[in-house]
Amino acid sequence: MADFSNFLPDTAFALDVAAQDWREAITLAGNELVDAGFTTDEYTTQMIETVEKLGPYMVITPGLALAHARPSDAVLHTGLSWVRLSTPVEFGSKANDPVSLVIGLAGRDENEHLEIMSAIAKALMDPAKTARLAAAQTPAEIRSILES
Template sequence: MVDFTGFLPDEAFALDVTAQNWQDAIRLAGQGLVDSGATKPGYTDEMIETVNKLGPYIVIAPGLALAHSRPSDSVMRSGLSWVRLAEPVEFGSKNNDPVSLVIGLAGRDENEHLEVMSAIASALVNPGKVKALADAQTPAEIRAILES
């Protein structure tokens, strides 16, 4: 089981914030990764460039984007960030827009990257957990839901 306290510290959260567009939303997720010590600022640009090159495939479910890029020198340790938007933004995903939750993901290597992605995915397939996550008021509440 993933220890979300280590991967998702308080500094990695931005709750009920505003983004003008999908790039701003990814920048907020990137800032959480930087603030928590998981990445250098360049990783944020890599996440945006990934969407520019490959399209909005990171919008993996209705209202949810998993912002990430390949492991790189900009990743100092594996980690997550959690951005809940006050107003959803469009990413260009025909099936899953608009997005109100952006999870930033940085993996040091492919194994850690996949382990963290798998843990997040397993939490987000449960509709009850998704609702609870949307209503949670603090980072501690969100971590507790993810770990339950």
């Protein structure tokens, strides 16, 4: 299992924040990636453009969007952001809307991108774990659940 403390520092969390729509939700996730030193603002723009071009495929399970774009020069370090919305928003995914958790994913290269994506997917496939994550109150508690 991945050591999430390296990829998901306290500065990459925004818990119970409001977003008006999916663009703002992705922007919040992007801002956290920037604040943690993982990306530049350009990566946030790339994540939004990815949804505009390809649709809401990044809404991978009910209530969860894994916001990302292809590895680029806008990615400074591989990392994650964690944005839990106070009110869910629609991404346009018939099967999995509305979204209340947006995880921002930035990978420096394809291997790191896939490695961290796989670790997150594994952690989120357990319904009991996702319920605990939804109720978690602190970054440390969320990391502990992900790593268990």
